[in-house]
Each structure stands twice: as structure tokens, then as C-alpha cells.
Amino acid sequence: MKLDELIAKTKESLDAKIVYAEPYETDGVTVIAAASIGSGGGGGDNRIEHGRSGEGGGFGLTAKPVGAYVVKDGDLRWVPAVDVNRLLATVGAIAVAALFATIRITKRRSDDA
Numbered sequence: 001m002k003l004d005e006l007i008a009k010t011k012e013s014l015d016a017k018i019v020y021a022e023p024y025e026t027d028g029v030t031v032i033a034a035a036s037i038g039s040g041g042g043g044g045d046n047r048i049e050h051g052r053s054g055e056g057g058g059f060g061l062t063a064k065p066v067g068a069y070v071v072k073d074g075d076l077r078w079v080p081a082v083d084v085n086r087l088l089a090t091v092g093a094i095a096v097a098a099l100f101a102t103i104r105i106t107k108r109r110s111d112d113a
Contacts, residue, residue, distance in 0.1 A: 009059070018063070030071040035063045 021033040043057025067080040 018061075028072065032069040032071075034066050034068060036066045038062045 019035055019037055021035075024031045024033075039059070039061045041057065041059035043055070045053065045055035047053045064083075065081040067078055070077050070079055
């Protein structure tokens with residue numbers, strides 16, 4: 001793929017459609033899901049004396065759900081997505097930090113006595 005083709009495809013992929021899903025309606029409730037998008041890319045070319053040349057590039061895209069807009073009876077509300085794995089990791093890290101702090105405080109008190 002040529003570098004200019006890569007740039008064109010990158011521009012096509014970075015559209016509002018990728019952040020907000022198509023509205024989904026059922027039983028009078030409309031849901032529009034939203035995501036957080038991250039992307040990056042790069043490319044380059046090389047030409048040497050003997051007529052050889054090369055070029056290349058790459059592009060990466062990540063998406064993470066962040067929530068959804070819900071329209072019901074004319075009222076709009078935001079419903080955040082809950083990342084259970086991240087929540088558990090955070091709670092675990094806090095618990096380990098509290099455990100280490102408790103051990104350290106207990107050790108200092110026993111050394112002072």
C-alpha cells in the first residue's frame with residue numbers, strides 16, 4: 001500500500017460514525033452507543049543509489065465503549081459504561097497499597113516500643 005493510500009484510508013476511518021453508533025430503537029427507546037477512539041500511524045520511504053526503493057506504513061486504531069445516550073419519552077440521559085475489569089484492578093491496587101501501609105505502620109510501632 002502506498003503512503004498516500006494509507007493517509008486516505010486513515011482519513012476515511014476517523015469519522016464521527018466510528019465514535020457514535022447508529023441509533024438503535026426498540027419499544028420507544030432509542031440508544032446511541034459511544035466509544036473512545038485512539039489511533040496512530042506512520043510511514044516512510046527509502047531510495048538508494050542502485051535504483052532500489054521501498055516504502056511502507058502502518059495504522060492502528062483502538063476503541064473502548066464509554067457509554068450510551070438513551071432517549072425515552074423525550075428525555076435524554078447519558079448511561080456510562082462500566083469496565084468491570086478496570087474497576088476490579090483499581091480496587092485490588094488500593095487494597096494492596098493499604099495492606100503495605102498497614103504493615104509498615106505496624107512495624108514502625110513495634111520498633112518504637
